[in-house]
Amino acid sequence: MPTEIQKNIDAKALRQKLARWFRQHGRDLPWRRTHDPYAILVSEFMLQQTQVVTVRDYYARWLARFPDFTALAAASEDDVLHVWQGLGYYARARNLHRAAQEVAAQYGGQLPDDLAAIAALPGVGRYTAGAVASFAFDRATPIIDANIARVIAxxxxxxEPIDTKRGAEILWQTAEALLPPRGGRxxxxxxxxxxxxxxxxxAPQCxxxxxxxxxxxxxxxxLPRKKPRPKTVALAENCAWIVRAGKLLLEQQTGSRWRGLWKLPVLASPVAKAQLLLAFDYPFTNHRVTLSVYASRAPLTLTPAQQWVSLTEIDSIALAAPHRRAIKRLAAQDALK
Ligand code: SF4
Structure with a gap:
């Protein structure tokens, strides 16, 4: 049901002006040159938390390595995480992998032109389903991402804050009211x-x-207005730097947001300041994490998740980004000797 404000917008005239402007000024982005549902789904997963300039390179590398749903479905999780490495928010890579496996198993590797089927894939929310339906299949489906939310607000x-139920409803209703009768791309x-x-x-250029x-x-x-943010919470992450015969001890993560990625082993016991090699902060959701790395002795036995890794192998494994940063800095200081 359109609100009074929505009724006051002449949707047809707005669409025509917008389309004319876009034909002249729209950027030539790699994922706009294709209607391939797989390539578009990949770009949408990558763009969820990452800027266009960063995604360009990853997108090209990803499509060269995994050109379609079938190729991605057949890849190992290690390979998938390794190619994703550096983009962060690894749940996206795991969901994309699982989505490819479902498309391969249920639809023979071809994503159907069916909004409900697209929306049922892992990691695909209302926005991503609508984006694939409109960019790949030219469906007149509403989508709300951060850019569109700002324009509509x-x-x-x-x-109304756009992250309230009412605010979100108004955005989606307006996006729907602005749609052309057919052709959403x-x-x-x-x-x-x-x-x-x-x-x-x-500084919008009105x-x-x-x-x-x-x-x-x-x-x-x-605009847009949002609800007040939760306060940032400080967290300490104390890790061990354990070297033996030029190899570094690493630990693969299980059951956490970093699942499948490698990190420096966690130091459970209290640590002496004299052993501190490196410390820096990084953001993680609403946390400010201080990663401190301490020189430590090798354990008598390794856990199943731990492994010695040489520096030459480090570039070929999927590391959590802050830990890669710490390892590179310490390796550059010759701390592996
Ligand atoms: S705020 Fe300015 S730039 Fe944004 S839609 Fe309105 S006139 Fe255009």
Whole structure:
């Protein structure tokens, strides 16, 4: 049911201006040159938490290594995590791998043109399902990502926080009301591009915006509104630097967000400051983690998850990013001797 504000937007005129602007100014991105559902699904998983400039290289490497659903389904989890390494949020890689296995097993490696089937894949939420349906199959399906949410909140001058149930409902209803009767690829791409290029979080370029006549934003920089963020929580991560015969002891993670990745072994017991080799902070969700690495003695026996790894092998295994950073820095200081 459209709200009063939504009714005041002339959707057809807005779409026409937006499409004209996009044809002239839209970026030539690799995933816009294809309608292959697999390539589009890969790009959408990568773009979920990562910027376009970073995704470009990973996307090309990924498609060269795993060109279709069947190839990805047949790969080992180690290979998948290794090619994903550096993009972070590894749950995305695992879900993409499982999604490929489901498409291979259930649909013979061809993703069907069916929104419900796409939405049922692991790691595919409402946005990703709609994005694949519109970019691959040109379906007139609404999508809301951060860029589109910002544009719509501003078009409506929406004061409701967009991360509330009501705020989210208004965004999805408006995205639906703005859709053309058929053909969602161009429209959704254009709306998203407007948010990426002109209707940016800071300093939106309203003077050259193609849809400014349809926009109700009074103070666009203040929109979209969000609920107050939870406070950042400090966490300490104490790890061991254990070297024997030029090899470093590493531990593969199980049952955590880092599952399958390698890290420096955790130091459970209290540590003396004199042994500290390196410490730095990194962000993790709403935590600020201080990773401290201490020189330590080799254990008498290794756990099943532990393994000695030489420096030459380190580039070929999937390491948690902060641990790769610590290892590189300490290796450069000759701490492996
Ligand atoms: S006029 Fe400004 S705030 Fe409104 S959609 Fe365009 S860039 Fe965004």
């Amino acid at each position: 501003r078009l409506l001058n929406l004061q 161009l429209h959704n791409s254009a709306l998203m591009e407007l948010g990426a290029l002109l209707c940016t979080p800071r 003077l050259i915006c193609p849809v400014r006549e349809h926009c109700a934003a009074e103070n666009p920089e203040s």
